[in-house]
Structures are given as C-alpha cells and as structure tokens.
Amino acid sequence: MTAYFIQAFIYLAAAVIAVPLAKKLGLGSVLGYLIAGVIIGPVWGIVGEETVTIQHFAEFGVVMMLFLVGLELQPQMLWQMRNRLLGLGGLQVGLTCLLISCAAFAFNQPLSVALAIGLIFSLSSTAIVLQTFNEKGLTKTEGGNNAFSVLLMQDIAVIPMLAFMPMLAMPELVEAAKGLEQAAEHHEELSLVAGLPTWGYALAILGSITGVIVLGHFLSRPLFHYVASSGLREIFVAMALLLVIGIAALMSLVGLSPALGTFLAGVVLANSEFRHELESNIEPFKGLLLGLFFITVGASIDFAVLSENVALILGLTLGVMLLKAGVLWLLAIIFKIADSNRWLFALSLAQAGEFGFVLLSFTLQHHVIPPPIITILQLVVAISMFLTPLLFIFYEKFVVPRHQKAADEQAFDEIVEQGKVIIAGIGRFGQIVNRLLVANGVKTVVLDYEVGQVENLRKVNIKSYFGDATRPELLHTAGIEDASMLVVAIDNKEAAKELVHYVKHTYPKVTVLARAFDKGHSYELRHAGADETVNETYHSALQLGVVAMKDLGIHPFYVEQKRQTFVKVEQEASEELFQKWLTGSDGQKFDPSYRKLFMQLESNIKEAMQRERGDKHDSGERGWTPPPKGYEDGFD
C-alpha cells in the first residue's frame, strides 16, 4: 500500500509542478506532462518498470477522450461541415499518410510498418493546437476554423485507425512475443467471441454496435432521468463512469476497440440534454488519465537512443514537419485559404500529435512496428510537439506583421463578433429571456437542474441542458470562456449570488445579468458583481398599474408619461438606497436609517408625480409643457 501512495505522490507532484510551468512558458499542458515524465523517468530515475503497467491503465483516458470527442459531435454539425471535413480533413490525412508511408518505404521499411508510420504521422496535436488557438484568440480566424475541421477529421479518423492497426501485425514479432508470453505466466483474456465461428463473430460485433446505438438513444434518457431526479451528484458521476466503463467492457468482450464504442455512445448522446453534465463529470477523469498517459510516455523516453541518433531523429522530425506543412500549404491553395490564414493553417498543424503516442503504444502491443523503431518515432513525435510553440511565435512575429498592412487598408466593415449567451435557470423567468434572444438569432446555451423542466422545454424544441450551473466544471463545458454573457435566473437566491460572484471574478470579461427577487436581493447581486439586475416583479406590477390607471379613464399617453416618471424617480431613489445599503454593516443591511431613507424616497416619488406643469426645474413631468398664456405678445 505504501508503495502505491509513494508512486501516486511522485506522479502527481511531477504533474503539479511541471504542467503549470509549461503552460506559463507557452508550451501547453501536453508538453508539460511529457516533461514531467522525462524528469521523473530518464533524468532522475525515480520511476521505472511500473510505467508500462500504469500506461495500460492510463490508456483508458484515451477511451474517455473519444467519448468526449463524440459528445461534441452533433450529427447536424457534422453534416454542415461535411465538405471541409471530408475534403480538407480527408485529403490532409490521406495525402500525408501516403507521402510519409512512401518515405518510410524508401527507408527500407516493410510495407505494413511504412503504412502504420504514415497513419501515425498524418495526425496532428488537437490538444496543443486548440489550446494555443484559444490562448491567442485565433479560433475565429479563417485559418483557425479550417485547422479545426482538419483536427476534427483526424480525431474521427483515429477510430478506424485503431481498428485497422492490428491487421498490420508482423508475424515474426507476434511469434517472438508469444514465446515471451509463454515463458512468463500465461493469462487468457476474457472473451465472449473466442469460440464462435466467423459469422457468429460478425453477428456479435454487429449486435454490440447496434446495441450501443439503440440503447444509447432510447434507454439512456430514462436512466439518466431516474438518476438525476435523485438529486445526488455523486450518483450521476457514478452513472457517467458506469456508462463509459460498461461500453468499454462490452467492446473488449467482443474484441472491438473500446474507443470505438465510447465514441459511438458519445455521438448518440451529443444531442441529449445531459450532454454538458456528462462532459463535466467525465472531463476531470479524462484529464488526469490522459495526463498520466503522457507522463508515462515521457518516462519511457530513452535518452540513450536520442544521444546515439541525434542527427537521424532531428532529421526525421524536420522532414516530417516540412512534409506535413507542405501538404497543408497545398490544400490551403486548393481550398482558397489565403494570406496569413494560409500560414496559420500550414504552421499550426505541422506537428505530430498525442494520438501519435496512443497509436505507437498500440502498435507496440499488437506487434506492428519493431520496438527500436517505436522508440525513435516516439522521440520524433515529442520533438515535433516541442517545436510547435516556436512555429506559433514565428507566425505572430513574422507572418502577422507582413499581412497586417494589407488588412488595414480594407476599411470600415464592422464585424461585431457576438459571443453566445449562457442562461442559467430556465424557469418562468429565464424562459422569456431565452425566447427573445433566440428569436433574434442570438446563440444561447440553456442550463437547468430540474430534469422535468428541461424535458418539457425539449418537447417544445427549446434546446436546453440538464446541469447545475453553479458548478465551475459545468460552466466550463457550457463554454463560459468564450461566452459574452451570462444570464442568472436560478431560483436559489444564495446560489445566484455565489454564481454571480464566481463568474465575475473568474471571467471578468463576461457580462453578468441577474434576475433579483426583491430590492435587497438586487443589492446583494450588484454587490457580488452583477452588471445589471432586474427585479422579477417590478415591470409586470408596474404594467398592471398602468392598465389600472387607463381603466380608470385617465388618458393613456398621460399614464405612459407618469409611468416613465415613476421609473425614473424610482431608479434614482434605488441608487441612493444602494449606496446607503453598502455602508450599512452586514447584520443590519436594513437598519433604521435605511428604512427612514426608503420612506423619504417614497414620498419623493409621490411629490414628483403631483408636481405642477411649468416649473422647469422639476425632475418630474417636463415634456410638452406649453408656454404660459399670453406669451405671444412678448415677440412683437
């Protein structure tokens, strides 16, 4: 037990120290984990043999990652992007794979090894690239958009690659491995399909995939519903894990890739109201496991190999990156991506990616590539990722300034980049806000913790998600980072206050609008940082008052003026009360002096309403005051 604790401590400590440092240096978290692994492994030698065991366990992070990738892929979105996905992305993967395979073949590699290498290097690093785009605000550029489609296509392409790799296994490697295995303890993998004939095997596979899709579609909703209505968060987390692990287990039993199964389940659930909640629950597990995976990759890097083959490895890295960039440049020309965007597109995707590591360890397991070559290739992948931040710096320092001038000359076309709006709470209040925004083409993400409410809204085609908006992880998966606004309309007064405070302090750029229950609550919300608050009953009550006055026979336009005056005086009064409230001590926010002020202001409103016409220093009624009688004589 003690040994496990110490191991866990070493891995976690390495990650906690190295990853934030790497991020600060602009290297990204993937490289941070790799560095951490290098330090505890080859450099200090505090971890050793167990890395391989841990790596197998950590690979489950990849399975989770593909589940999350699936969750992000709504079928409609895929359909909309089909041209760029298949055209741009497909050609990138295909061409790069072809050229690199040819190169590997020219280096005297057997065909199957060459093909595997081609597949591995056709992928780029989603993690590094997307994170860098986000940090540098390049996501919405044309180059960024196109790079995203390519990365998405690559993520999808990983699935068939994982399925295809075992077929490339080299018989002599398998033989050698078998010999080793028999020498060591022999252990049988659990399998449902071991004894079945081919047709039965095919049937089992087909059945499992159909099962995942059909059950995912029909059974998951009532199940989630049942779990969510218990209101116990940890059970929902357990449920999410159960789902992923269950599918992974099923897939392994029928001899399919667990990643494929969870990916499918993710796609099936992409439209579900539980999507964001699932994401936010799986995300931390995935993050940690993937981190662990990268640490083990770093720890198993063989520096002896690097120092022996420096020239070869550096040469290979540069060759691969030039070739990838060349293919991207060519595609950019074909797809008419011009100027600085072409540079961004070609430079950002020139590295190999984290899936390269995954596929490499997969090829090792399935005896596709001889181990010495794998060690070298791992170094090539890692170094190409290390070089990526440098390419982004090159882009910013040399490419952008050159294209800036041309862009400056294209004058006034205002592009108002309108971020999305997150609406927390979709009860009576949030619903109306959402309807107005959506009707005007504003993108909204609606969150509510009432399963029934979400279900009802989904029935009338209002897109909403189950989830507790006061949880940072959920806000993160709902995309608070690039949202332009948060509307807080949740029913829990205290939670609303905390939410406002949290968001305003963590994401100062996000505008926060909040629904207040009463005056006191509105002050608390403003104090917590809300940019604007509206009392839930104020305007509707005022409206009823207006109707009442009209029904009493008072001229409608006169009533409207009175309403405006009321609002104006009330607003000024409220501001004064707020200042007073701020100075009051916590326990007695509504102390006697506040109450006195409130009564004073109430009488001010009354006075303002009854003020006579003609006195132009009134703050009350001023408009359309006629000049005094007989004034016309003064002009002659």
Place this chain on the structure above:
Amino acid sequence: MASPTNHLSSERVQQTPSKKRILLLFAHPSMHRSEANRPLFHKAQDFDFVTAVDLYAEYPTFEINIEREQQRLLSHDVVIFQFPFYWYSTPSILKEWQDLVLEYNFAYGQNGTALHGKTFICAITAGGKEDAYRAQGYNHFTVRELLQPLEQTAMLTGMHYLPPFALFASRSAAEQHRLAQHLECWSTLLTALHNDDIDPALTSELVTINDLLLPSKSLPTDAMDKGDS
C-alpha cells in the same frame, strides 16, 4: 446674388481664435441598414471636438432626458442635426427632441436666450437625386426650402443657420463610389466649423454647403448652379 470668392474666410479665424465645440445629434432609426449615415457618424466620432450623440441609441423608448440635452446645448457652440431625410423632414425622434428640449424660457421666450449666437446646420442624406429637388423636379422644392421649419427654428432661437450638408441619391452612393469624397467633405466641414472658418453671411444664397467644401472648386462661379453634378 452673393458670389463668395473666398468662402473659407481666414479673417474670421483671426477675429475669433477660440475653437468651437460641436454637438452632433444623430438620428437614424435603422442603423444596421445604414450605408451612408453610419460611416458619417463614425467619422465624426474620431474628432475630439465633436460630441457625437446617437439619439435612437440613447433614447430607444423616446424618454428624452431634457436636463441632459439642455446641458449639452449649453456646453457646445455648434449644433448639427444629422439624419436621413424622411418625408421632407427629420426622423421622429429629432422632432420629439425639439418638442421636449427647446423649452419656453430656455430656447425661446423672454428669458430663452440659451442658444443665442450658436451655429446650426443639418447634415442630411436624401434618397432622391439632386435634380429632383428643384422647381422643375418631382420634389418641386430645394432641400433648403423643405428644411425651412428648422431654418426658422434656428432664427427664433437666435442661432446662425447654415445651408444643409447633403448627400443626394444616397441609396446608390456606395455603389457609385461617392461616399469617400462625401466623407472627405464631411471632415472638412467639421474642421471648418471647429475653426469657425465659415461665414454664415456668405452662405445665405446657397442650397447646400457642399460646394464650399470641395477642394477642386476653389472658385465657384455661381454657388447656386448645381447642374454639373
């Protein structure tokens, strides 16, 4: 007929070295569709001596703050109404603004001298071609004639009235590449107003002030003759 040979009088600058502050009251109820007024308004915002007010943005429900608007008038020397010409008049919020802000004993009446000595000018965009705005055209009157209610308002409130700065056939101005020059003239106008370079007396016969601003036309033979544009 006055024929201003030196319209941007350098004498006046020497007489009044103090620079004028400009209040631009802009009214366009449909900014997102605007092709001419929006760039004009944005251009004006670039000048630090211009206070550019988008009335529809500030008072979307027409609840005009009379006190604030009167303070604005008091702290500026030049008042510009910028608007698309709607039914030979201003968009409704500018009428609302006049009805509310130009109060008795502020803008007119026995003690109503707040605007005395200020300069007033309209900057309009008109859909019709320039030819239409004359006795023989289908609009029968010149834009200056049609704007006479505002000219009289300026007179009654003691302001110097300048003929309008106008863009005609504004719906096709962008396609015909006329905007750039108009914006150029707009900058010239704002700078000239700021420097107090325009003598109202020399403009009394002009239909629009545009011709004074074109750099190529330093010596217009007859300011009324617009047949060449």
